[in-house]
Amino acid sequence: LVKSMQRAASSDNLSTMAFGSADGQCHNSATSHDVKQQLSHSKSMILPENGKVYTVHSCNYTWKLRKNWSPSWVVLVGNSLVFFKDPKSQTLSSWKPGNSRPESSVDLRGAQLHWANELSSKKNVFKLRTVTGNEFLLQSETDSLIKEWYKTIQSVIDRLRENPLDNVLLYSLRRVGSMEMLDHSGDEDDRRTSLPRSASNLENTERKRVKTRLKKLILKRPPLQALQEKGLIKDQVFGCSLEMLCERERSTVPRFVRLCTEAVERRGLDTDGIYRVSGNLAVIQKLRFLVNHEEKLNLDESEWEDIHVITGALKLFFRELPEPLVPYGFFTDIMETVKISDYMDKVDRLKCLVLSMPPPNHDTLLFMCRHLKRVLEHSGTNRMTTQNIGIVFGPTLMRPERDNGNMAVNMVYQNQAVELILSEFDHIFGTRGPS
Structure with missing residues (x-):
């Protein structure tokens, strides 16, 4: 913004409007003529000033506005709206921009302007939002004055929108104000690239430039294996697929599952x-x-x-598996098997399904069911029956890949499947041991 203000201040083609006073005194056309003469060195034009003008502004995309409106001298200089602190010791006829230090300036490229009387109890309020997200409210008690300001600022915004060169500057301003971009130090060829003739060409040029730098960044990125060897990236346990985790640990039952069940069997079976x-x-x-x-x-x-805490973490581990312990491809078959009326046929078919599971799934299911059988042996003290275990572990160990609206019905069969596996543990796991 500072650079924008300096460029505007050094321009020979300035269109300046000033309004606002601390004491709210009205000034006649003669006073306005005096000011015009004092600013003639910058080829400025002053509109008649007929009342107080107040400003209130917010930054960084928030609406934490000042509680009180503050009178300001506001000057339109080229493409910028410049705010000067209200000089209470001066009159309008004696004030010049050169004698005051601006509080802030607003670049109008890409700005948006609209009436905003609903945002304040005062009348004649409009809001100016810059391309970088800063917001300003301006207000005057004089209808004609605030309407003239609104019309003039809007005309400047419209003119800048139609100017291709200003569109280029607007794009750069948006990048600086609201995006985190890659280093601009690029190749010499990029620096020599001339400005595109339209905003669409500019967008394409910038898109290609970003893609080129991202490609270079990706190619320079060290491989995952190198980061893991240096200890910068550690493999996850929770949320990792069962197959990958077991392959990494060179086992068919995850180490964390073994640690948790061992802790429960040491000190939690009677809980x-x-x-x-x-x-x-x-x-x-x-x-x-x-x-x-x-x-x-x-x-x-x-x-x-x-x-x-340990049992809760173990259940969370199974719930966070990308694919449940009972693979998705087995879910429907197991649900249909549980519905079979002939008990022995049902057990035999369930046995075939379990035996056909991948080794990590089969062996981890075998390990967990053997552990849960030990929990059931203490049901007299821990009050965990086969039915209770089924309710807890049915939805934990198996679930459908897509919710088909039968969640309540499925849950009943999921629970019954776990109960059946525990009740017929020896028969279902009898012909295949851990890998």
């Missing part, structure tokens, strides 16, 4: 409502963060004393 009672969500999220960012994890530390 009332184990897996049913929710743990502290904030502590669960803390544990999740540590699992994703630290290799060593000791669940026997005092901060993980609440066993419900």
Whole structure:
């Protein structure tokens, strides 16, 4: 904005309008003629000043406006609207722009102007919004004066919009004011590129330039493997696909699943409502963060004393799998299997489905069901029956790929599927062991 004001001030083609006074006195045409003479060195034109003009402005896309309107000298200089602090010791006839230091200036390229009486209890209010997001309210008690200002500022904005050169400057101003762009130090060929003749050509040129620099940036970016070797990027556990996680850990059962179940079996089998009672969500999220960012994890530390935090984190791990433990392709078949009326036929078909799952899914399901069988052995104290386990783990271990509107019905069959697997554990997992 400073550069814009300096360019305008040095221009030989200035169109200047001043309005506003501290004391609100009216001035006749003779006074206006005196001011015109005093500003003649800059080839300025002064409109008659007939009343107070107030301004209030906000910046950075907010509406935290000043509580009180403040009188200002406002001067239209070339493409800029310049605000001067109200010189209460001066009269309009003795005031010159050269004798005052501007408070701020507004570049009108790309600006928007509209009446905004609803934003203030005062009358004759209009709002000016710049291309960079700054907003100004201007007001005068004199209808004719504020209308003349509105008309004049709008005509300047319209003229700048039609000028291709000003469109180029507007584009640059928008980039500086509202975007974080790449380094402008580019190649020499880019620097020699002449200004396009239209805004559309300019947009295409800038788009190509940005694409070129982004391509160079991507090519210079180190590969993921190099960042992982340097420890700058750590592989995630939560939210990682089961296949990738097991391949990375060289196991068919994730390490985190083993740690959690071992902790539960050491000190949580007799806990009332184990897996049913929710743990502290904030502590669960803390544990999740540590699992994703630290290799060593000791669940026997005092901060993980609440066993419900560990069980909550384990359930969260299964819910955040991109594809559930029971793969999407098996969901419909398992739901149809559970509906079979013949019990043995139902168990045999479920066994075939489980045995055909990928090794990480099959072995992790086997591991979890074996663990849940141990939980059921303590149902007399923890009050977790087969039905309760099914309710908790049905929607946790399996879900449809797309919601077809039968969520409540599906949930019933999901629960029954888990109950059936636990009840017929030995038969379903009898002919295939962990890989």
